[in-house]
Amino acid sequence: MNDLEMYREQLAICDDKIIDALMERNAVIEKIMAYKETYGMPVLQPAQEEKQEKRRKEKLAGNKYQEEIQDVFKRIMRNSKRIQARKLFHYNIVLIGFMGAGKSTISDYLSTMFAMRLIEMDQVIEEREEMSISDIFATYGEEYFRSLETKLLKELQNTNNCVISCGGGAALKEENVKEMKKNGRVVLLTASPQTVYERVKDCDDRPILDGRNNVEVIAEMMEKRREKYEAAADVVIQTDHKTVLQICEELITKLMELNGK
Ligand SMILES: Nc1ncnc2c1ncn2[C@@H]1O[C@H](COP(=O)(O)OP(=O)(O)OP(=O)(O)O)[C@@H](O)[C@H]1O
Ligand SMILES: O=C(O)C1=C[C@@H](O)[C@@H](O)[C@H](O)C1
Ligand SMILES: [Mg+2]
Structure with missing residues (x-):
């Protein structure tokens, strides 16, 4: 295997990890929704969303890909919301x-x-x-x-x-x-x-x-x-x-x- 093939293989492994992490993240979202429903907790928790965003910002401070990674997270957050919406309202x-x-x-x-x-x-x-x-x-x-x-x-x-x-x-x-x-x-x-x-x-x-x-x-x-x-x-x-x-x-x-x- 030459270097280029090796890097391509590494990329594919990275993509697999991202898919696994997203699957895990979505499963956690479903657990949070179920938990809130069981205990009659509010579905919308904007303060928690802000807290998560702050944490991410701190973690990415100084990161040279900060802008690109934040962009991906915007999508992830949007899709998490959509998962919730589809589960709650099919109409x-x-x-x-x-x-x-x-x-x-x-x-x-x-x-x-x-x-x-x-x-x-x-x-x-x-x-x-x-x-x-x-x-x-x-x-x-x-x-x-x-x-x-x-x-x-x-x-x-x-x-x-x-x-x-x-x-x-x-x-x-x-x-x-x-x-x-x-x-x-x-x-x-x-x-x-x-x-x-x-x-x-x-x-x-x-x-x-x-x-x-x-x-x-x-x-x-x-x-x-x-x-x-x-x-x-x-x-x-x-x-x-x-x-x-x-x-x-x-x-x-x-x-x-x-x-x-
Ligand atoms: N719960 C609330 N507390 C305080 N202000 C509110 C609340 N809901 C709406 N308002 C304010 O009342 C005004 C009218 O609200 P809005 O435009 O949402 O009403 P609407 O039902 O869409 O009216 P329309 O039928 O004329 O479109 C807006 O200035 C909005 O900021
Ligand atoms: O109550 C109404 O009849 C109306 C309300 C507005 O939203 C507009 O649709 C229009 O001004 C008529
Ligand atoms: Mg209106």
Whole structure:
């Protein structure tokens, strides 16, 4: 065997070691998940993730391949999250609720923590139409916007393991709810009118509330929508005075309970 052949052999042995280490790592992830479930512990532990990252950074300080190795770890971490997500949710998580209930905020956090694809319906529609939601309402009217929502929800039946943040009115149409449920579990986020008002009072991109943004109008509109929202929901989470992490934990627990049923 010449030197080159020997080095190639060494490379193959290194690859085998990496595969074995990754298999071991993934098995440990599954054990951690099972442990947390057995003892009713929170699934998301961002502080632990940060601790691990810090440890890795310290270990790699001064390493000449620091950047490349960190890049590989980014992938490893992402794939670990995906393994968790696939194990926990074999469906889409569909968030519905009134404006300001936190659909976008919670979807964003969840999709990051589980490396799940995020679909922000309002944003997808804005990008496709090359117009803001307010301009779509002003130019073509609400009905046109609602038809775009239905079309998008139908398309989303071809996706799996995604987090879908719906527009605030998307769950009001029975046809839309049917689409959501074909391939997803529907999570209703709620908040009091006062909380919603506090959250949205400084925004001007919600045409439904245009010029009428006050607690009374919000309360009235919320009450009109309540029955439809509740009928659509597989799981309900009240979000007042809770942190994003608390809401996400509650959401995961409730979805896991639903899985078990
Ligand atoms: N649990 C929370 N605690 C404090 N602030 C929150 C919480 N959830 C959301 N917010 C804030 O409230 C505002 C509205 O939240 P978000 O955009 O997520 O609502 P939404 O349900 O997506 O509304 P819309 O239907 O209009 O898209 C944001 O500024 C966000 O940072
Ligand atoms: O509650 C609603 O009817 C809406 C909420 C927003 O997310 C947008 O989808 C749009 O402004 C309509
Ligand atoms: Mg939103």
